Amino acid sequence: MFLILGDIWFWDLRTLSIYYKHLALTCLALLMIAPITISPAGDQRGFERQISYRIDLFLDFNSMLLKANQSVLFNLPMGVDDVCFKVYPNAFQPDGWIEITDVKVEGVPFKSFRLSEKDDTTLVVPLPGDISYDKRIKVDLSYIVKVPKEEDRFGYFDGILALGNWFPILAVLEEEEGVWVSHPYVNMGESFYSECADFMVTIRVEGEGDFVIAATGSLVEQKKAKNITVQTWRARNVRDFALTVSPDYEVYETTWENITIYSYYIPEHEESGVLAAKFASRCLQVFSEVFGRYPYAELRVAEVNSWFGGMEYPGIVFISSKLYSNGNESFMRDLLQRVIAHEVAHQWWYGVVGNDQYEDPWLDESLAEYSSMLYYRFVYGDKEFRRAFEEYVANGYYVYLEEGIDLPIAMTMGDFPSIESYNAIVYSKGAMVFRLLNSIIGDEAFFKGLSSYYKRKKFGIAVPEDLIEAFEGASGKELDWFFNRWFFESGVPSYEVMNATSQKVGKGYVVRVVLRQNVSEGSPFSLPVTLEFVCANGLNFSYSRWVNETLSTLEFQLPCSPVKIIVDPEDVIPGRDFGWGEVEKIKGENRSEIPPSVVLLFLLVMVTIALLAITIYSRRSGINLPDRRKHCQGIVRLRIKSSMLT
Structure with a gap:
């Protein structure tokens, strides 16, 4: 979405790269001695949709009217008697809308298309009775779109046009039930659900100025005539096509390996625009090495006017x-x-590995949120990771808990009562729970699980069971208990030291x-x-113990008597009530130990005072003593230097 404002090792980018190179060599060696089995990647749901779009788009930048002709090719199983498209511009009525002006199926005009009675964002196109299912079906659509003047993912404001979710996109067919999935549009998050497809989109922009276009895929052709800019873009294996247009954009580009990163920004934001490209480049490196290679040749970061922080498209x-x-720079x-x-x-999580963002928003949002924190860990180290996690993730959840009610993470978009609960539970609590899982099964199993999940569901659609199986396979542990309790149920634990005794x-x-607890x-x-x-x-000294009861008596062997106990010092376990991070004083025998260096210094001071007293007394008494001050000072210096080595 759009983002609204245990065994943890330090890995910098160089170490991370070396680690995965060694892992790759190990895997290669194993492949050389093991039989090779090739299994299909992606959806693996039993039916290849093979979707392709061809769109000719005309944009009047002055009136913000779009006119388009669109052809869609796709396969369907036997028995399906209609086709559904999602038409999200209708969610912005009355200022934004889409009007379907013509529909053809296999070249034959159809006038019986309609909007769903339940939802203006679903277009239903009946199929003729003699349709052939032996080849790909072709549906042609002609339509007009009105873009609203709004700061949103679909809208125009202050010289920048953002076109997200702007065209009729084929809905997902649940084959077992033989029904098309049609979720309502939800503004506080994503309710989108689509399959990967190939796109060829020609964009004609009419208006004064040199228009810069940023879009999904790669620019393959461009022309410029008087007041008209024409560009053709191609994208393969993507589940949506989005673009932004502005006559004010400046462009900065950089590369990571053979991937080009483009940043689009207005001139007065040049410094941030350059940084945006560099940040995105680092992200590509980290996520490619941890999760799996970014599969496209290009990535674009586009400045838009919006009420949200950011919004993802392929x-x-x-x-x-x-x-x-x-502001505060x-x-x-x-x-x-x-x-x-x-x-x-x-x-990675939504773009390449797809999911039903309405039914299972946590599958992409919670993972993306935790992944963004892993970026801090791998680039800047553990200290900065903990700072960012507390500031951007944990605090949001705890602030919400002060006034809100805890909820399960694995709920649908429609189940959340407010945007505050959605953000706190799916983003913050979800990321905290993935961090807890990371701590319990360890780095090796956690990242192996995510890498396996990415590889198996690449360009397909995942469900929660796919992610659980990936972590179980990587860790060798049954994890239903963890996911059931933490994702599908509500409630969090907190811990309090009731009593502590220390005995020599x-x-x-x-x-x-x-x-x-x-x-x-x-239950506990x-x-x-x-x-x-x-x-x-x-x-x-830190020790971990498995705790599964309301009251637990734990015993520890320490080389010293503690004066404080901190429970869950890094807040790995979500839950702040009744002693999260609190320091509990030890009760019982508690003898403070004085460090050896302090004891030595005290003895030296006492010896010096004694010698001075004897010297003063001897002089007043007329007794001549040999001068031992230099000798004593040498001993003091020697002992002080020795104490610094302890």
């Missing part, structure tokens, strides 16, 4: 102009980077902790909980 992301503008740059990371992550045993201490809903969770012990000498 091969192009829309980024709000508000993030390019001046450091903060705005980081916010721009964070939003770009989220939207570029959608190229030999050279160390036995610390017993009574830990209470408070659960907002349901079964999770590894980390306790951090802080000792008086400044040393910290």
Whole structure:
């Protein structure tokens, strides 16, 4: 969407690259000694749709009227008697709309097409009784689109035209039921659902100025005549086609390996426009090496006027102009980077691996949100990852919990009562739960699972079971318990130290902790909980224990007696109530230990004072003592230098 404003290792980009190169060599070696089995990639639902679009678009930039002729070729299974297209411009009525002026099926005009009675964004085209299912069916559409004056993914404002979800797009057919999926348009998120297809789109823009177009795919041909700009774009294996147009755009480009990244921005935002391309390039590198290779030759980042932070489409992301503008320079740059990371992550989760964004919004949004935080980890390290995660992810969820009710992550778009609950649960809580899963199964299994998921569902459509199976296969563990409790149920745990005692045993201490698990809903969770012990000498020790009861007595062996206990110090487990990050004082025997360097310094001071007292006394008494000050000072210097080595 559009984004609204355990074993964790430090990997920089170089280390990450080396790691995956070694992994690739290992896999290659295994392939050389193992039998090769080739299985089909992508949807694997049993029927190849083979969809292709040919669109001729004429745009009057002055009136914001679009006129288009569109041909769609696709396969259908036997028994389907109509075809459904989603026509999202009608969701913007009365200022925005689409009017279908002509429909042909296999070249024969049809006048019986209609909009669905339930939803103005669904076009139903009946098929003739003698239609042949042995070859691809061709449907021709002619239509007029009115673009509203709005700051949105479909709208015109202040010199920039954003065309997202603008043309009639073939709905998804659920073959077992033989019905077309038709979700209502939801403005607070995405309710889109489409299959991958090939596109050939010719765009004619009429108006004064040199128009710059940013679109899905690659520019293959362009012409310029008086007041008319003509461009032809081709895209393969993408599930949508979006574009932006402006006479004011400047363009900056950079490359990563053989992929070209283009940034489109207005002249006064040049500095941010250049940064946008560089941020996107880093994202491509990180995500390609962690999840799997970005499959297209180009990626575009386009500045648009919008109320949201960013919006994803295949091969192009829309980024709000508000993030390019001046303000707190450091903060705005980081916010721009964070939003770009989220939207570029959608190229993997939604773009290449598709899902029903209305039924399962968490499959792409929660994953994209956590992926954007992994970008910080791999580029800047663990400290910056924790800072970004707390600031951009966790805080939003905890603020919501103060006034809202916790909900399951795996709900449909229509189940969320508000945009606040949707953002807090799907984005924030969803990313927090993926982080928890990452901690429990470890980096190797987590990233292997995502890589397998990406490879198996590439250019297809995934369902929750596909992701669960990928993680189970990578980790070798059954994970239904985790997904059922954390994604399909509501409630979060929080932990509180009820009592703690420390007893001297030999050279160390036995610390017993009574830990209470408070659960907002349901039975206690079964999770590894980390306790951090802080000792008086400044040393910290962390231990994890699986906790699955309301009250648990845990025992630890420590080399020192702690004065503080911090529960879940990095907030890996979602849940902040009753002691999240709180420090609990130890009860019972608690002898403060003085560091050896402090003891040594104290003894040296006492010896010095004694010697000075003896010297003063001897002089007043007339007793002559040998001068040992230099000798004593040498001892002091020697001992002080030695203490610095401990």
